[in-house]
Amino acid sequence: MTDTIFALATAAGRAAVAVVRISGPATLHVVSALAGKVPPARLAALRRLKHRGIELDEALVLRFQGPASYTGEDAAEFHVHGGRAVVDALMLALADLGLRLAEPGEFTRRAFENGKLDLAQAEGVADLIDAETEAQRRQALGQVGGALTRRYDRWRDLLVESLAMLEAAVDFPDEDLPEAVAQRARPGLVALASEIDAALADVSRGHRVRDGYRIALVGAPNAGKSTVLNGLVEREAAIVTAIAGTTRDIIEVPLELGGYRVLLADTAGLRDTDDVVEAEGVRRARTWSSEADLRLWIVDGFHVEQLDLDEGPVLSAGDWVVINKMDIADPAAASLVAKGLRNRGLMVTTVSARAPGELDRLKAALVDHVTEALSGSEFPAATRLRHAERLREARAFLARALSSEGLEVELAAEDVRLTARALGRITGTIDAEDVLDRVFSSFCIGK
Numbered sequence: 001m002t003d004t005i006f007a008l009a010t011a012a013g014r015a016a017v018a019v020v021r022i023s024g025p026a027t028l029h030v031v032s033a034l035a036g037k038v039p040p041a042r043l044a045a046l047r048r049l050k051h052r053g054i055e056l057d058e059a060l061v062l063r064f065q066g067p068a069s070y071t072g073e074d075a076a077e078f079h080v081h082g083g084r085a086v087v088d089a090l091m092l093a094l095a096d097l098g099l100r101l102a103e104p105g106e107f108t109r110r111a112f113e114n115g116k117l118d119l120a121q122a123e124g125v126a127d128l129i130d131a132e133t134e135a136q137r138r139q140a141l142g143q144v145g146g147a148l149t150r151r152y153d154r155w156r157d158l159l160v161e162s163l164a165m166l167e168a169a170v171d172f173p174d175e176d177l178p179e180a181v182a183q184r185a186r187p188g189l190v191a192l193a194s195e196i197d198a199a200l201a202d203v204s205r206g207h208r209v210r211d212g213y214r215i216a217l218v219g220a221p222n223a224g225k226s227t228v229l230n231g232l233v234e235r236e237a238a239i240v241t242a243i244a245g246t247t248r249d250i251i252e253v254p255l256e257l258g259g260y261r262v263l264l265a266d267t268a269g270l271r272d273t274d275d276v277v278e279a280e281g282v283r284r285a286r287t288w289s290s291e292a293d294l295r296l297w298i299v300d301g302f303h304v305e306q307l308d309l310d311e312g313p314v315l316s317a318g319d320w321v322v323i324n325k326m327d328i329a330d331p332a333a334a335s336l337v338a339k340g341l342r343n344r345g346l347m348v349t350t351v352s353a354r355a356p357g358e359l360d361r362l363k364a365a366l367v368d369h370v371t372e373a374l375s376g377s378e379f380p381a382a383t384r385l386r387h388a389e390r391l392r393e394a395r396a397f398l399a400r401a402l403s404s405e406g407l408e409v410e411l412a413a414e415d416v417r418l419t420a421r422a423l424g425r426i427t428g429t430i431d432a433e434d435v436l437d438r439v440f441s442s443f444c445i446g447k
């Protein structure tokens, strides 16, 4: 028989109200033991909670009758005064009544196991709890509502249809030509392959909304990277001095741009150095920036004529160059360099990072850029690395199915089955215990 579990559902510490929730078969018994008369399901009732003759608190008691509850089991919530002693007394009483403290994510895991949520929706719940920006909130809520699930369900339906056609060809090999029957599965599979390709092309979008869009500030020492960072985040996050080589480790600062979470990294100036600490900083700077979504190459405008475009950091098309120190730079020289850089497909902005308000233009341009990169008309097909990996795996099986289909019908059918299985892992229809453990253990206790 399943345990009945309990946990504090609200944050620990002094608060106006604290919510302790319980779930499992002993719910009714426990509610009546503590609160006396059991309130009707889904109606809050004010009750004096008592245990072993001692009053614990006056609380709102809310009870749910399984399966119409979050977990799908009988469940209840006690809304008590949010003092530590009150919460402790109630939790001790629950333990004394034979209940067990829930593991992290155990309520949601039960909801999953009772079919109230699929795995992607459960992950959405965790993301909603962690959401700090508007875009994270929107995405997580969409995922809880099944926006990701619906796409995978549709894909699985397509696969099941194709599989039926392939199996017909296997089962009735005498009917006309099995190859001809199998060929009927082809258009559906081809269409699905191109949908998955489109999803894979923007596979990092959902992930970036969730974990943050990464922008690296790179460039020579003293160009003004730390000044730009501080200006953008509007506080002194990085040390600024006139001494080249001041920033050695990566300073990663989260900020919100246009409702999106962004990670801005100030890095050690790229130069050859004998200082081992600085050299390690330069190595980390290169790694971080090569994995970033956007690189801002900060250039010292005062020395702009010395700039060797081929000596710059490794940039990709779409990266930006910020020519800084325009207050002391020669505008003609700067615009000549800007022209050369634009011809290489780079975006160029000129600023004076030290002048108050000058970075607003750069910030506004970054907001537009991030919004453009992360907003999309469709809900992303992947919001975690886990999803992207399974999606790639599914695509590989599908490619194999398409190459053998018509020649080896049975092999094609097996590959279609494997494709469906890989997709099923995303929503948890095919559940591997280790995946579930990993997903739910990242939850907080009480959810």
Ligand SMILES: Nc1nc2c(ncn2[C@@H]2O[C@H](COP(=O)(O)OP(=O)(O)O)[C@@H](O)[C@H]2O)c(=O)[nH]1
Pocket (backbone or CB within 6 Å): 220, 221, 222, 223, 224, 225, 226, 227, 228, 239, 240, 241, 242, 243, 244, 245, 246, 247, 269, 298, 324, 325, 326, 327, 328, 351, 352, 353, 354, 355
């Ligand atoms: N004149 C002028 N000096 C600047 C500007 N931005 C930064 N600096 C100065 O350039 C020096 C190096 O700046 P810092 O941000 O530490 O450069 P980093 O090594 O690239 O991080 C400091 O003395 C800054 O005050 C600017 O727009 N104009």
Ligand SMILES: [Mg+2]
Pocket (backbone or CB within 6 Å): 225, 226, 227, 238, 239, 240, 246, 247, 266, 267
């Ligand atoms: Mg610096």
